[in-house]
Amino acid sequence: MQEKWPEGLPVAQVRIARPTDKLPEVERFYCQGLGLRKLGGFENHKGYDGIMLGLPGFPYHLEFTQHPHGSPCPAPSKDNLLVLYVPDAQRINRVAERLAHMGYPEVEPENQYWKDKGATTIEDPDGWRLVLMPTAGIG
Structure with missing residues:
Protein backbone atom coordinates (compact mmCIF):
# COMPACT_ATOMS: atom_id res chain seq x y z
CA MET A 1 0.00 0.00 0.00
CA GLN A 2 1.42 3.37 -1.01
CA GLU A 3 1.00 6.15 1.49
CA LYS A 4 -0.50 9.47 0.49
CA TRP A 5 1.45 12.70 0.84
CA PRO A 6 0.75 14.28 4.26
CA GLU A 7 -2.13 16.75 4.10
CA GLY A 8 -0.29 19.12 6.45
CA LEU A 9 2.55 19.49 3.93
CA PRO A 10 0.97 20.03 0.49
CA VAL A 11 4.13 19.95 -1.64
CA ALA A 12 3.67 20.24 -5.40
CA GLN A 13 7.33 20.14 -6.45
CA VAL A 14 10.76 19.36 -5.00
CA ARG A 15 13.84 21.34 -6.03
CA ILE A 16 17.29 20.84 -4.58
CA ALA A 17 19.43 23.94 -5.04
CA ARG A 18 23.11 24.59 -4.51
CA PRO A 19 25.70 27.11 -5.60
CA THR A 20 28.55 26.43 -7.96
CA ASP A 21 31.58 28.31 -9.20
CA LYS A 22 31.53 26.21 -12.41
CA LEU A 23 28.07 26.61 -13.90
CA PRO A 24 28.97 25.65 -17.51
CA GLU A 25 30.90 22.56 -16.37
CA VAL A 26 28.11 21.51 -14.01
CA GLU A 27 25.54 21.88 -16.80
CA ARG A 28 27.69 19.76 -19.13
CA PHE A 29 28.20 17.07 -16.44
CA TYR A 30 24.52 16.73 -15.53
CA CYS A 31 23.07 17.21 -19.04
CA GLN A 32 25.55 15.72 -21.52
CA GLY A 33 27.09 13.27 -19.07
CA LEU A 34 24.22 12.14 -16.86
CA GLY A 35 21.37 12.83 -19.26
CA LEU A 36 19.19 15.32 -17.37
CA ARG A 37 17.45 18.06 -19.36
CA LYS A 38 17.84 21.80 -18.90
CA LEU A 39 14.31 22.83 -17.94
CA GLY A 40 15.03 26.52 -17.54
CA GLY A 41 17.51 29.09 -16.46
CA PHE A 42 18.14 32.73 -15.73
CA GLU A 43 20.89 35.31 -16.06
CA ASN A 44 21.69 38.22 -13.78
CA HIS A 45 18.65 37.78 -11.57
CA LYS A 46 19.73 40.03 -8.68
CA GLY A 47 23.29 39.12 -9.61
CA TYR A 48 22.68 35.37 -9.94
CA ASP A 49 22.85 33.11 -12.96
CA GLY A 50 21.25 29.70 -12.71
CA ILE A 51 19.88 26.61 -14.36
CA MET A 52 17.17 24.13 -13.47
CA LEU A 53 17.74 20.53 -14.50
CA GLY A 54 15.53 17.49 -14.36
CA LEU A 55 13.32 15.26 -16.43
CA PRO A 56 10.41 16.86 -18.30
CA GLY A 57 7.10 16.14 -16.63
CA PHE A 58 8.57 15.17 -13.26
CA PRO A 59 8.36 17.55 -10.27
CA TYR A 60 11.92 16.86 -9.05
CA HIS A 61 14.56 19.37 -10.10
CA LEU A 62 18.15 20.33 -9.42
CA GLU A 63 18.97 24.03 -9.44
CA PHE A 64 22.52 25.35 -9.69
CA THR A 65 23.27 29.02 -9.14
CA GLN A 66 26.36 31.14 -9.55
CA HIS A 67 27.08 34.63 -8.22
CA PRO A 68 30.30 36.54 -8.84
CA HIS A 69 30.48 37.52 -5.15
CA GLY A 70 28.86 34.37 -3.77
CA SER A 71 30.28 32.00 -1.23
CA PRO A 72 33.01 29.50 -2.14
CA CYS A 73 31.49 26.31 -3.48
CA PRO A 74 33.59 23.27 -2.57
CA ALA A 75 31.69 20.15 -1.56
CA PRO A 76 31.44 19.87 2.24
CA SER A 77 32.39 16.18 2.46
CA LYS A 78 32.73 13.01 0.43
CA ASP A 79 29.51 11.74 1.98
CA ASN A 80 27.23 14.49 0.64
Missing part, protein backbone atom coordinates in the same frame (compact mmCIF):
# COMPACT_ATOMS: atom_id res chain seq x y z
CA LEU A 81 25.52 12.48 -2.06
CA LEU A 82 22.93 12.72 -4.77
CA VAL A 83 21.73 9.12 -5.14
CA LEU A 84 19.85 8.11 -8.27
CA TYR A 85 18.34 4.64 -8.43
CA VAL A 86 18.73 3.15 -11.91
CA PRO A 87 16.93 -0.02 -13.11
CA ASP A 88 19.96 -1.98 -14.29
CA ALA A 89 23.75 -2.12 -14.16
CA GLN A 90 24.08 -1.89 -17.95
CA ARG A 91 22.51 1.58 -17.96
CA ILE A 92 24.69 2.64 -15.04
CA ASN A 93 27.77 1.43 -16.91
CA ARG A 94 26.84 3.45 -20.01
CA VAL A 95 26.43 6.64 -17.97
CA ALA A 96 29.64 5.98 -16.02
CA GLU A 97 31.58 5.36 -19.24
CA ARG A 98 30.23 8.55 -20.80
CA LEU A 99 31.20 10.58 -17.71
CA ALA A 100 34.64 8.93 -17.53
CA HIS A 101 35.20 9.83 -21.19
CA MET A 102 34.34 13.45 -20.26
CA GLY A 103 37.00 13.38 -17.50
CA TYR A 104 34.87 12.29 -14.53
CA PRO A 105 35.96 8.76 -13.57
CA GLU A 106 34.45 6.59 -10.87
CA VAL A 107 35.78 7.35 -7.37
CA GLU A 108 35.95 5.26 -4.23
CA PRO A 109 32.93 5.94 -2.00
CA GLU A 110 33.45 7.22 1.52
CA ASN A 111 30.87 4.72 2.78
CA GLN A 112 31.57 1.19 1.51
CA TYR A 113 27.83 0.42 1.66
CA TRP A 114 27.47 1.89 -1.84
CA LYS A 115 30.22 -0.22 -3.35
CA ASP A 116 28.96 -3.35 -1.56
CA LYS A 117 25.54 -2.78 -3.17
CA GLY A 118 27.05 -2.39 -6.64
CA ALA A 119 26.68 1.38 -6.91
CA THR A 120 28.96 3.66 -8.92
CA THR A 121 30.20 6.91 -7.36
CA ILE A 122 31.38 9.84 -9.49
CA GLU A 123 32.39 13.37 -8.49
CA ASP A 124 30.86 16.29 -10.35
CA PRO A 125 32.95 19.36 -11.33
CA ASP A 126 32.57 20.84 -7.83
CA GLY A 127 33.50 17.61 -6.03
CA TRP A 128 29.93 16.77 -5.01
CA ARG A 129 29.28 13.08 -5.36
CA LEU A 130 26.73 11.36 -7.55
CA VAL A 131 25.85 7.75 -6.76
CA LEU A 132 24.23 5.60 -9.43
CA MET A 133 22.60 2.79 -7.49
CA PRO A 134 21.14 -0.27 -9.18
CA THR A 135 17.57 -0.84 -8.03
CA ALA A 136 18.51 -4.48 -7.49
CA GLY A 137 20.78 -3.22 -4.66
CA ILE A 138 17.96 -1.55 -2.71
CA GLY A 139 17.55 -2.93 0.72
